[in-house]
Each structure stands twice: as C-alpha cells, then as structure tokens.
Amino acid sequence: MSEPKKFLIGGQWRAGQTTFTVRFPYTGEPVAEVCSPGDDDLEAAVQSAQRGARVMRKLPAHERSAILRRLHAQMEARTEELVNALVMEGGKTKKAARGEVARAKQTVFVASEEARRIPGEVVNMDWTKDGENRIGIVRRFPLGVILCIAPFNYPLNLACHKVAPALAAGNAFILKPASATPLSALLLGEMLLEAGAPPEAVNVVTCSGAQAENLVRDERIAMFSFTGSSDVGWHLKRVCGRKRAALELGGNAAAIVHEDANVGYAAKRIAFGGFTNAGQNCISVQRVLIHRPIYNETVETLLDEINALQVGDPRLEETDVGPMITERAAMQAEAWVEEALRQGARKLLGNGRQGALLPPTVLSDVNREMKVSCQEVFAPVITLQPYDTFEEAIALANSTDYGLQGGVFTRDLGRIMQAYEEIEVGGLQVNDVSTFRVDHMPYGGVKASGMGREGVKYAIEEMTEPKLMVINLNG
CATH class of the missing domain: 3.40.605.10 (Aldehyde Dehydrogenase; Chain A, domain 1)
Known part of the structure; x- marks a missing residue:
C-alpha cells in the first residue's frame, strides 16, 4: 500500500x-x-x-x-x-x-x-x-x-x-x-x-x-x-x-403488486430494487405484498428474474450483486433469516453466505413480528406476502415504524390516489419500486x-x- x-x-x-x-x-x-x-x-x-x-x-x-x-x-x-x-x-x-x-x-x-x-x-x-x-x-x-x-x-x-x-x-x-x-x-x-x-x-x-x-x-x-x-x-x-x-x-419499504399490474415489469423492477448494492439501501425493496389472485404467477416470475442476477466479485463488469460491507453485517442478516425460518418462514431462494457475500434471499410465509418484516434488514433479503384487498395491502405497508418510500404497481387511478393518500411514506413510487430516486426530487421520510x-x-x-x-x- x-x-x-x-x-x-x-x-x-x-x-x-x-x-x-x-x-x-x-x-x-x-x-x-x-x-x-x-x-x-x-x-x-x-x-x-x-x-x-x-x-x-x-x-x-x-x-x-x-x-x-x-x-x-x-x-x-x-x-x-x-x-x-x-x-x-x-x-x-x-x-x-x-x-x-x-x-x-x-x-x-x-x-x-x-x-x-x-x-x-x-x-x-x-x-x-x-x-x-x-x-x-x-x-x-x-x-x-x-x-x-x-x-x-x-x-x-x-x-x-x-x-x-x-x-x-x-x-x-x-x-x-x-x-x-x-x-x-x-x-x-x-x-x-x-x-x-x-x-x-x-x-x-x-x-x-x-x-x-x-x-x-x-x-x-x-x-x-x-x-x-x-x-x-x-x-x-x-x-x-x-x-x-x-x-x-432507515426503512423497510413495501412494494404492492395488484392484480391489474404488469407482472413481468413489476418483477423486473423488484429484482433490481431488492438486490442492487447488495440490498444495502435505505429505500431497498424489503417487503413484497402480492394480490392473492396473481400471487403464484408473480412469485414464479420474480424468482426467475432474481435467479438471472450474477452474484460474485464486484470488480467484474457482469456482476449484479456483490458483497455486503463486512462479514459481520452479512452474518447478522443471515442470523435474521435463520430466526425467521425457525419462526415458520419458508426460504424460496438463497444458498448460504460466503464471507461478506450473502446471495439474494427470498422468504415467504412471514408474519409482521419477524425481524425480517418489522425491522430494516439492510441486506439482499426480501419477503413475500399475499393479500386479499387493496385496503389490506395498505394496512400491511403501514404496519412498520418506518416510512421512507414505497412502491405500488396498479393501473387503477382510484387505487393510485388511495395509496398516495393513505400510505405513510415521504415518497410513493407508482408502477415502480421504492428504490427509485433522482437527485433533484424531494427525498426524505416520516415516522422513524x-x-x-x-x-x-x-x-x-x-x-x-x-x-x-x-x-x-x-x-
């Protein structure tokens, strides 16, 4: 040196x-x-x-x-x-x-x-x-x-x-x-x-x-x-x-995917928003809330998008997901995932940690008391949860101490305006993920x-x- x-x-x-x-x-x-x-x-x-x-x-x-x-x-x-x-x-x-x-x-x-x-x-x-x-x-x-x-x-x-x-x-x-x-x-x-x-x-x-x-x-x-x-x-x-x-x-942003959404586009954006910078982003997608009629289709499409991400050495041009900032940070995220699994969650994707490198991890069957749901993971980890009504999705999105940004995928103007009025965040992205930010827009959060x-x-x-x-x- x-x-x-x-x-x-x-x-x-x-x-x-x-x-x-x-x-x-x-x-x-x-x-x-x-x-x-x-x-x-x-x-x-x-x-x-x-x-x-x-x-x-x-x-x-x-x-x-x-x-x-x-x-x-x-x-x-x-x-x-x-x-x-x-x-x-x-x-x-x-x-x-x-x-x-x-x-x-x-x-x-x-x-x-x-x-x-x-x-x-x-x-x-x-x-x-x-x-x-x-x-x-x-x-x-x-x-x-x-x-x-x-x-x-x-x-x-x-x-x-x-x-x-x-x-x-x-x-x-x-x-x-x-x-x-x-x-x-x-x-x-x-x-x-x-x-x-x-x-x-x-x-x-x-x-x-x-x-x-x-x-x-x-x-x-x-x-x-x-x-x-x-x-x-x-x-x-x-x-x-x-x-x-x-x-x-901090944040633990939600992405709502309603039945009238473009599922393929939503899945592509969620894969980006949940795993760019190894999930170390305060507006990273952490909680994906999916309308039950399209739940299986959306999960399958999303897993395909995530599996296509290249994981490894950040010095290589083709790498999409690199290491977390330290091995200790990766170990903490891994511990939260293991705790959620013991509490009843199911792992759909994630092959285990190697040093500071934690591969993209997807959990289903989560509840709001699990750390991966109610706290900020700040890691390449997302959770999937179905909902039955749009009102339920908004309530789930708000069931957190955080309120930085959120995303909602729907083509219905009434639902868009309802989400804008009722979701407790500093910024709402419509037909995009919470991770979207350009540098002249007002950016900040509410609550914690x-x-x-x-x-x-x-x-x-x-x-x-x-x-x-x-x-x-x-x-």
Whole structure:
C-alpha cells in the first residue's frame, strides 16, 4: 500500500497520530491506511469552517455556481478513479459504482444551477391598514457551518447531497465519511480544492463516531445533516442542542403488486430494487405484498428474474450483486433469516453466505413480528406476502415504524390516489419500486425514517434561514 491517506482541514492535508485500515469487502484485503484526526485536529476543523462560512457568505451566486461547475468537470475527468474507489472501499459492483458516480455528478450539476436561483419574495404588507406604505422583502441566508455525516452505502453521492447544497447556499462544511468508506470523500475534498472552493470552507475529517457526536454537540455548528441508521440518527437529534438537523434514516419499504399490474415489469423492477448494492439501501425493496389472485404467477416470475442476477466479485463488469460491507453485517442478516425460518418462514431462494457475500434471499410465509418484516434488514433479503384487498395491502405497508418510500404497481387511478393518500411514506413510487430516486426530487421520510428533505433545492431550504426586511416608505 501507499502512504497513509491524510485528512483535510482548511486546505491542508494532515496526518494525525494514528491510522485505520480500509479493506476490500469481497476479500478482506487491505486497500488503504487512513489517518485519524485527534481532538485538536477537529477543533482546527471547526475554526477553519467558521472562517470559511464568513468567506462563503460573501461569495456571489455566480461564483458559488462556478465552483460547483468546476467540481463537476473534475469529477467528469476522474470518473474511473472514483468508480474504482467505490468498488474497493465499499465492495460496490462496477455497474453500481458507475451509476453512483453518474448520479453524484448530476447532484453537483443541479447544485450549480440551484446556486443561481435561491428564491426570495416580496410580501404585500398592505393587507391590513397598518401595513400601508410598507414593502416586505424575504431573502434566504446561509446558516454558517454544516456538519455532513455520510454513510457507507452511497459514500460519494450522499456526501455530494450534503456538501453541494451547503456550498450552493453559501455555507462552509465539515464532512465526516463512514470509517469503512472514506476514500471517495477524500477524493471529493481534493477535487473541491482543485475547483477553487475557499480552502477554509472545505474540511473532510476521517474521525470516529464518538468524535462526530462531539461535533454534533458543538454549538458552533449551525446544522448537521446525517444519513445512517435510525438509532444513531435519533440519538444525535436528542443531543444536538438547538441546532438544525436533517435526518435521512432507515426503512423497510413495501412494494404492492395488484392484480391489474404488469407482472413481468413489476418483477423486473423488484429484482433490481431488492438486490442492487447488495440490498444495502435505505429505500431497498424489503417487503413484497402480492394480490392473492396473481400471487403464484408473480412469485414464479420474480424468482426467475432474481435467479438471472450474477452474484460474485464486484470488480467484474457482469456482476449484479456483490458483497455486503463486512462479514459481520452479512452474518447478522443471515442470523435474521435463520430466526425467521425457525419462526415458520419458508426460504424460496438463497444458498448460504460466503464471507461478506450473502446471495439474494427470498422468504415467504412471514408474519409482521419477524425481524425480517418489522425491522430494516439492510441486506439482499426480501419477503413475500399475499393479500386479499387493496385496503389490506395498505394496512400491511403501514404496519412498520418506518416510512421512507414505497412502491405500488396498479393501473387503477382510484387505487393510485388511495395509496398516495393513505400510505405513510415521504415518497410513493407508482408502477415502480421504492428504490427509485433522482437527485433533484424531494427525498426524505416520516415516522422513524427521519425528518427534513434532501434533493438539492430542498436541502438548500434546510441549510438557509429566511429573513424579513420591512421598508417604511413614510420614513
């Protein structure tokens, strides 16, 4: 391996006192050594970000947009480097890694556009007599320092979903990547410096979770944006004090397939939505609810689609399903499957784990008390369950603490509108799976799945504060 990767504070690459190892999930072999910051380094990061916030606040929109356009160009030129980093640090398949890099570039490009059109408004004050001869103006102003905590499953694009709108809005940031997948975040920091971002505003700290919690508690941080598990996210919300929080947390999404659906298309999309990125996706399809009249046909078609997926080495172009992030994560998912089998579930597909590689697994005869039904598996595991009425399907979809996204396959407009009204999620996909996301749409959940919205325009709203000015024309 090469020299340890340094972390980035205020445009300076620092070594710290200790290092940790990033391993290729498929084989466990070391990929890189990464330096760990100490508490003094994190204090320097906060101070740097405070200075950076003052610089960013004064940058005009066209300059913020230009920085993001140049970042997009950097990412375009270094696409293969980013793809390889995602494959090696996270075990992501080549197909999925290319998809993530393409989406990350799109996220940055959209941010470069949105930087130029952060909205404001004129408020008509003369709705009342006291408001006569006054003009109200509302503009949005940056919050200051944004702490961005990114997960391992989409370490580049989800970092961009935090960093790009922060800069577009005129904030500085501190980015804390997941310890398993820091390499793409360090590349992002490097490219931002090359793109001409104010160095003080760009901080990438490869610190521990405990150190990140200390940053969340720091009153100098104006907002933190966290993507990760529900348990951790809600804990951080409890300890964050008065600062603003955006939480993109877990899910165990349902896909409803009604008798009037295109079964072949639904099966193809569910096979994609349940097993892309080895099921390590908060909007992954986990629960498939199938109308009883088409249950057998749908199950047969779905199993054919899943069997066609190529499982194995993520470095190979043809691989569809690679390893989970660690063997420990795969072992936990396997344990949940075995527990469900002991409780009466039936395994229709799944040949057993090999290290961190858990092949696509399909369970039937499940009930809502099983962990594979009521909790987030976050693995290549889906469950199948029949229903008799559409109302029953909606009730089953809602029988969870989570509410991130859902999918419903039907051609009936009445059922579509009923699902939209009644399914408790932040986003409903009609004739598609919950896993669908494009990067400018509002994205976020309800219930245990979080608070706030991502999608560049909506993240900018979270990262800015509206301020009113009233001008008295009589003065």
